[in-house]
Amino acid sequence: MTNNFYQAYRNRHQLAGQWKESGRKIFGYFCLYAPQELLYAAGVIPVCIRGSRKNPSLAYAFLPEFVCSYQRSRLNEAMAGRYRYLDGLIFNQRCDINRVIGRIWTEQLRIPYSWHLAIPRKGSESAIKVYIEELNIFKQSLEEYMACKIDTQSLNNAIKVYNENRSLRRRIYELSLSDNPPLSGSQIIEIMLSGLVMPKDEHNKMLRELLRNIPDEGSSNKVRLLITGNTLENIDIIRAIEDNGGQIVIDDYCFGTRDCWHKIGNVDDPLYGIADYYLNRRIPSPCTDSPERHRIRHILQLASQYRVHGVIHTSQNYCDNYLLEMPQLKERLRDYGIPMINIEIDDAETDMTRVDNLIQPFIEMLY
Amino acid sequence: MSSTVKGKSGSPGPLKAAGKLTSITADYDSLLFGAKDKGRLIAYVTSMVPVEILQAFDIVLAMPENYAALCASRKMAGEFCNAAEQMGYSGVLCSYMLTTSGSESSQKGPYEGNSLPPPDLLVCSDYACNTHVKWWQNLSEYYGCPIFVIDSAYSAEGPLREHYRDYLVSEFRGLIAFLQEHTGKSLDMQRLKETVALSDRASALWEEIGEYRKVIPTPIGPIDIFTTMLTLVLLRGTREAVDFYEEVVDEIKERVKDKIAYLPNEKFRLIWDRFPVWYRLGLLKLFEDNGAVVVTDLYADAFGGRLDPDNPLPSLAERYLNLFARSAAGGRADMYIQRAKDWHVDGAVFHSNRACRYASTEQLMMAHIMEKELGIPTMFFEGNMNDPRMFSEAQAVTRIQAFIEILENQRESSGKG
Numbered sequence: 001m002t003n004n005f006y007q008a009y010r011n012r013h014q015l016a017g018q019w020k021e022s023g024r025k026i027f028g029y030f031c032l033y034a035p036q037e038l039l040y041a042a043g044v045i046p047v048c049i050r051g052s053r054k055n056p057s058l059a060y061a062f063l064p065e066f067v068c069s070y071q072r073s074r075l076n077e078a079m080a081g082r083y084r085y086l087d088g089l090i091f092n093q094r095c096d097i098n099r100v101i102g103r104i105w106t107e108q109l110r111i112p113y114s115w116h117l118a119i120p121r122k123g124s125e126s127a128i129k130v131y132i133e134e135l136n137i138f139k140q141s142l143e144e145y146m147a148c149k150i151d152t153q154s155l156n157n158a159i160k161v162y163n164e165n166r167s168l169r170r171r172i173y174e175l176s177l178s179d180n181p182p183l184s185g186s187q188i189i190e191i192m193l194s195g196l197v198m199p200k201d202e203h204n205k206m207l208r209e210l211l212r213n214i215p216d217e218g219s220s221n222k223v224r225l226l227i228t229g230n231t232l233e234n235i236d237i238i239r240a241i242e243d244n245g246g247q248i249v250i251d252d253y254c255f256g257t258r259d260c261w262h263k264i265g266n267v268d269d270p271l272y273g274i275a276d277y278y279l280n281r282r283i284p285s286p287c288t289d290s291p292e293r294h295r296i297r298h299i300l301q302l303a304s305q306y307r308v309h310g311v312i313h314t315s316q317n318y319c320d321n322y323l324l325e326m327p328q329l330k331e332r333l334r335d336y337g338i339p340m341i342n343i344e345i346d347d348a349e350t351d352m353t354r355v356d357n358l359i360q361p362f363i364e365m366l367y
Numbered sequence: 368m369s370s371t372v373k374g375k376s377g378s379p380g381p382l383k384a385a386g387k388l389t390s391i392t393a394d395y396d397s398l399l400f401g402a403k404d405k406g407r408l409i410a411y412v413t414s415m416v417p418v419e420i421l422q423a424f425d426i427v428l429a430m431p432e433n434y435a436a437l438c439a440s441r442k443m444a445g446e447f448c449n450a451a452e453q454m455g456y457s458g459v460l461c462s463y464m465l466t467t468s469g470s471e472s473s474q475k476g477p478y479e480g481n482s483l484p485p486p487d488l489l490v491c492s493d494y495a496c497n498t499h500v501k502w503w504q505n506l507s508e509y510y511g512c513p514i515f516v517i518d519s520a521y522s523a524e525g526p527l528r529e530h531y532r533d534y535l536v537s538e539f540r541g542l543i544a545f546l547q548e549h550t551g552k553s554l555d556m557q558r559l560k561e562t563v564a565l566s567d568r569a570s571a572l573w574e575e576i577g578e579y580r581k582v583i584p585t586p587i588g589p590i591d592i593f594t595t596m597l598t599l600v601l602l603r604g605t606r607e608a609v610d611f612y613e614e615v616v617d618e619i620k621e622r623v624k625d626k627i628a629y630l631p632n633e634k635f636r637l638i639w640d641r642f643p644v645w646y647r648l649g650l651l652k653l654f655e656d657n658g659a660v661v662v663t664d665l666y667a668d669a670f671g672g673r674l675d676p677d678n679p680l681p682s683l684a685e686r687y688l689n690l691f692a693r694s695a696a697g698g699r700a701d702m703y704i705q706r707a708k709d710w711h712v713d714g715a716v717f718h719s720n721r722a723c724r725y726a727s728t729e730q731l732m733m734a735h736i737m738e739k740e741l742g743i744p745t746m747f748f749e750g751n752m753n754d755p756r757m758f759s760e761a762q763a764v765t766r767i768q769a770f771i772e773i774l775e776n777q778r779e780s781s782g783k784g
Contacts, residue, residue: 061731062731062732063728063731064719064727064728064730064731066459066721066724066727067724067727067728068724091522091524092522093522093523095497096496096497096498096724096725096728097724097728099523099524099694099725100523100524100694100695100696100725100728100729100732101728101729102524102694102696103524103694103695103696103732104729104732115525116522116523116524116525117522118520118521118522118525118528118531119520120518120519120520120534121493121500121516121518121519122516122518126534126537127518127520127534130520130530130531130533130534131520133530134520134528134530137528286501287497290500290501290503290504290516291500291503291504291507291514291516293504315457317459318459318724320460320461320497320498320501320724321497321501323456323457323459323460324456324460324464324497324498324501324502324505325501325504325505326455326456326457327454327455327456327505328505328508330455
């Protein structure tokens, strides 16, 4: 039922090659705070730079061992030549690693176009104002490079496509409100990952098709779980949870619910709408969420709404933002009677025996 | 391996002026622990907060990062990092954060057994690193006190645009409003101009100290730099900092006039990247035992930076976006290359600090650039700025020995002898 999503994600580089042959330009972005709507309005296909499960030996030439494994993995993909189709790179620095890797990437890939976006943390009117100023300069640069005009109509159209994608993805998640969700957690994660590597209008077609044909219910494991973290490449971790009797019914991933729970508002100025969405409406990641704890509130709401028995926290090795918030998240969940376990992951080098040894007793405890 | 040590006769040893740090820190400790009795508020600040603004409100500042380094120098940090792990924090996190958190939770510290007094306010900045903000967010819950996050919008690798500066200035104004609300006082702009003028003067003196380090052989050693920087870190914006650095500069001037070398057998001059190893500053002596001395670094300089007292907020914004916040590609590599040239540097030492990904991620790139542009050898050793459990001195010694050999071989093959 969802195999096409999985295949699209797995074959992302081949798919990108096909788009290139059809004359499209493809830009890579590193963080889901990149305003993809602007790129889409310019006729660019934005794709999230992803890692893989391959040994990242090449990337050790530039990144020390104690840096986020996701960053190392995706740099390795670039150095191995798998991203040579990219026409542009979009950086921002909501995380410390993203802040300093630009030159490494542009030199490795010899990308003709790159842009460093300055994104504020706050959502105040002055923050929105400075971000709109930034977006305007970025827009002008894109227009020049792409020899196009990004006008209000093209921006509104992009917003419409992306908002539809957010709505459709949220509907997928809402299927799991059922006691017997028709989709497994691993299927849902694959659906969400596939959206990172294709044009959003294509993803919308696939999502609409799936929602037309999906049964109301399926069979499911009894222990309902929420999974949280920044990103995930190794779907075997989700499958291991399912094999051990857990059912991931909802997530708090950057590419998951945080990316689709809310939409860009209907405003006259599309750039204002985009700025306001990313700074105020989007569920923040720990990289931006302070001093308030919107992300933790989101997790608590989801945990209640989706009737979860426990939470699995997956932290990429050495990810400061998530690790710094982990004790506080665990404590807040404990206040609500929801246990949490942490699994440190390294997409290329996760020891699945260790993962099983952690998950199995946790799920048994929740029965 | 060959030894170039001819004995330490003639070495002036540490700066005499550094002895004043004992009374400076004692005065500071009295101020900090007496603040509540005197009705003054205590603010915990991260290292890149414009402290000059808080000083204009007569707020007493505490800097947990500096406190953590103090704990490390007193050999307490390992215990505290362990305690922080018991709280649920991962041991890979910033060891300044782990040290301070562990000290708070175990209610122990270097102040006659006590840790820092609790804060009334918390102020952190966004433009240094992610840890600063998340750590302060956790502190605001732990202590239940108000917090102000100085936001920023900038790119460490891209150009520095006017609207980035303007936004940071607006955030500084937000900080002022926050402080007005919680102190009940209005900002005295004249007082702010005075603190900025004093901070500028201290920075100018610090730059002068740096200039003297250019002299061959250098008159002052790195341990003096990493200890005397304390005043710039903790007390910039005060008369005490200016008076102290004027004494330091006078003493160095005398050394230069009398042609006194810190290391009489100085053979190799080094640039040091980022954090010292606070619980083992003596590591620097291992270089010196072989005629190699650190003559420049960009770590302490990050706490300085010239200011314009007539335009305090814009010049503070310029300082924090331009000096510390640049990545290798965004200007830091150029700074290093210029330093290496101007300070006649023969090699670069990179402390690959596992506790700070912000600082360490681009070190390999920086080393590539320096080797390519300057042809100088570079060395790395793995460590942790504050947690001694994560440091292998044996590994560092091996790396230092190998590096000295490379420097000597390079010297021989260049014919400079």
